[in-house]
Amino acid sequence: MTIIIKNGRVIDPANNIDEPKDILISKGKIKALDLPGKINFNTEEKPSVIDAKGCVVCPGLIDMHVHFREPGFEYKETIKTGCESAAAGGFTSVAIMPNTNPVNDTRAVTEHILSLAKSEGLVNVYAIAAITKKLAGESLSEMGDLKNAGAIAFSDDGRPVMNNELMRRAFEYSKMFNLPLIQHSEMLDLTEGGCMNEGMVSTELGLKGMPSEAEDIMVYRDIALLEKTGGRLHVAHISSKNSVELVRQAKSKGLPVTCEVAPHHFTLTEEAVRGYDTNTKMSPPLRTSDDVEAIKEGLRDGTIDIIATDHAPHDITDKHLEYQNACFGIVGLETALPLSLKLVDEKILSLSNVIKKLTSTPADIFSLRAGNLSLGSDADILIFNPSLEYAIDISKFHSKSKNSPFDGWKVKGKTTHTLVRGKTVYSEKTN
Amino acid sequence: MFNLKNILGTKSLSKEDIITILDTADSFKEISTRPIKKVPTLRGKTVINLFFEPSTRTRTSFEIAGKRLSADVINISEYSSSSVKGENLIDTALNLEAMHPDIMVVRHSLSGIPEMLSQFIECPIINAGDGYHEHPTQALLDLQTIREAKGTLMGLNVVIVGDIAHSRVVRSNIYAMKTMGMHVKLIGPPTMIPLGIEKMGVSVSYNLEDSIKGMDVIMMLRLQKERQSKYLLSSIREYSNLYCLTSKLLEKAKDDVLIFHPGPVNRGIEISLDVMKSERSFILTQVTNGVAIRMALMYLLLENKNDNNN
Numbered sequence: 001m002t003i004i005i006k007n008g009r010v011i012d013p014a015n016n017i018d019e020p021k022d023i024l025i026s027k028g029k030i031k032a033l034d035l036p037g038k039i040n041f042n043t044e045e046k047p048s049v050i051d052a053k054g055c056v057v058c059p060g061l062i063d064m065h066v067h068f069r070e071p072g073f074e075y076k077e078t079i080k081t082g083c084e085s086a087a088a089g090g091f092t093s094v095a096i097m098p099n100t101n102p103v104n105d106t107r108a109v110t111e112h113i114l115s116l117a118k119s120e121g122l123v124n125v126y127a128i129a130a131i132t133k134k135l136a137g138e139s140l141s142e143m144g145d146l147k148n149a150g151a152i153a154f155s156d157d158g159r160p161v162m163n164n165e166l167m168r169r170a171f172e173y174s175k176m177f178n179l180p181l182i183q184h185s186e187m188l189d190l191t192e193g194g195c196m197n198e199g200m201v202s203t204e205l206g207l208k209g210m211p212s213e214a215e216d217i218m219v220y221r222d223i224a225l226l227e228k229t230g231g232r233l234h235v236a237h238i239s240s241k242n243s244v245e246l247v248r249q250a251k252s253k254g255l256p257v258t259c260e261v262a263p264h265h266f267t268l269t270e271e272a273v274r275g276y277d278t279n280t281k282m283s284p285p286l287r288t289s290d291d292v293e294a295i296k297e298g299l300r301d302g303t304i305d306i307i308a309t310d311h312a313p314h315d316i317t318d319k320h321l322e323y324q325n326a327c328f329g330i331v332g333l334e335t336a337l338p339l340s341l342k343l344v345d346e347k348i349l350s351l352s353n354v355i356k357k358l359t360s361t362p363a364d365i366f367s368l369r370a371g372n373l374s375l376g377s378d379a380d381i382l383i384f385n386p387s388l389e390y391a392i393d394i395s396k397f398h399s400k401s402k403n404s405p406f407d408g409w410k411v412k413g414k415t416t417h418t419l420v421r422g423k424t425v426y427s428e429k430t431n
Numbered sequence: 432m433f434n435l436k437n438i439l440g441t442k443s444l445s446k447e448d449i450i451t452i453l454d455t456a457d458s459f460k461e462i463s464t465r466p467i468k469k470v471p472t473l474r475g476k477t478v479i480n481l482f483f484e485p486s487t488r489t490r491t492s493f494e495i496a497g498k499r500l501s502a503d504v505i506n507i508s509e510y511s512s513s514s515v516k517g518e519n520l521i522d523t524a525l526n527l528e529a530m531h532p533d534i535m536v537v538r539h540s541l542s543g544i545p546e547m548l549s550q551f552i553e554c555p556i557i558n559a560g561d562g563y564h565e566h567p568t569q570a571l572l573d574l575q576t577i578r579e580a581k582g583t584l585m586g587l588n589v590v591i592v593g594d595i596a597h598s599r600v601v602r603s604n605i606y607a608m609k610t611m612g613m614h615v616k617l618i619g620p621p622t623m624i625p626l627g628i629e630k631m632g633v634s635v636s637y638n639l640e641d642s643i644k645g646m647d648v649i650m651m652l653r654l655q656k657e658r659q660s661k662y663l664l665s666s667i668r669e670y671s672n673l674y675c676l677t678s679k680l681l682e683k684a685k686d687d688v689l690i691f692h693p694g695p696v697n698r699g700i701e702i703s704l705d706v707m708k709s710e711r712s713f714i715l716t717q718v719t720n721g722v723a724i725r726m727a728l729m730y731l732l733l734e735n736k737n738d739n740n741n
Contacts, residue, residue: 203625203631205542206543206599207543321519322539322541323541324542
């Protein structure tokens, strides 16, 4: 099967490309890339044409932080529906967090997830395995075996590694395998019982707060440990001003520290919690406008390497509850692109840089063979219309869960086609 | 024109709303002193008291208020969280609404429940206290009691003492008192002063003794032992040493100071027995006025509803 994508604006940050080009795909690989109308192809095999006029053509997006709930919580999401949601949002690669039931802390679970993904998943699925067995924070998982089974990083996401010595040993131990540790940074003793950022709004609403220091202290602890032991740290969903500054300092010392931010943390503040909509409840919580400004500065100056969604599907039964009792988290795969593109309108990042933080940079950090349009690479491609305004409609989400605070938001940046290895896994017309 | 659908908090009440409520309550007060304490105003109306948290004073006050207006009052006490019990809280409310009540009075140990329920049901809701968010009827009865004793609210100085962080009474009183032009000072140990509360237009101090002078109202809060994390206080003894209102401290106060407490009182912890029993104490007047305030709110909400139907 040969496909030609014509008349699009091709943006491929890894190869410094941002110009009108046609792309020829053959046998699932990128065969040729040239100025519009310049590609010569074998006339025996007539290619099918995708007209990308007015659209951006870029590498398929990569999300290094999703929860697909299978095995264990299939009523919230499955690998199949999660991948469908990813495809609809323009993502061609996702990395699944290990807090399933059973936890992905053994080779058997990793293999199970990857085999399900291979048979049912529309997009490329990577597995992140647990740092500690059962996410219990007591003993290290079999990182070597997990790596052999396909794990590309380790994380106890949702449950920070609280024990200092254990975290130190995890950095040391993981060095053997040269895989990063992803930390959900939160000192649990400071956030116990909390359900939103601590501050003026929590005081008014009478909700127990989760202070940003809880994040900062653990970010600093991990950097301090890493400075001695080596290893690699990736800070998940950074949300506070001081944490951004800590990562900035660590980077200036040349330490192997990277971090990600979720779109909701640069789009919303704690003010959104007023009204007690449980779709504003996530961990880390929505913070203040100061924090949002610091995050934008971190995105601008490169302190924040990548954008990742923390896609956390929850069924309505877990969200239609008292604010304090509702589950943490929101779905993100189908809103990440338009929310990230707002950064371009706000002149925080160029379009190419937004795409870079969703493609080639995550690929570099996690050593994935993805995130670029180089000749011969897999044809994982996103085509989107950057200027068409539309309203987000949660009832149209492909995810099994609809827990999003962005319903009805007017945004720009609609996925028109998502291709994985040359196969169209989502197109606007058929959906 | 009073046109509120729900009473979720005092934050959303205008000065005119508050004056209407207090005036209406004043006029209803007399009913409770009659030999036959009942008027037919709300005959045929149904009030459901939906209490998810233990309460004696507030629940009884709402029940008596409804009954004195001839409404049918149903009490439901459900002291466990809906998610623990099994039935979703929203489903509980929808089921009750299907029986066509005219008002639901909601009390819950978690903040935000009345506001959340108001997004799912049409029946008017009166918040009878939610977590440490708001307790509007308490603040309104406090204002009524102050106005009755002082003749005015504008410009009065109030000090509220105790566990500010875990008090819904404080938040409702701050909004209502600020709206009525009063000056509010908060006193308590720093561990019980929540972050950013100064932004609500109040001043904060840690020292009770220095803060009594010149005050028109001293409002003592209950030390909510059941809400405390273990790190907030060194001991009840030390709390009492620092923040108990005694007759000795009271010597520094104005002669006509009013002493308030929303109850229930921990005798000897927040307030000494002699101060509690003194003529400056308006604690029982607060309770009496509570019935009138709740009668007024039920009347105003339903009167408004009838107007809309016409």
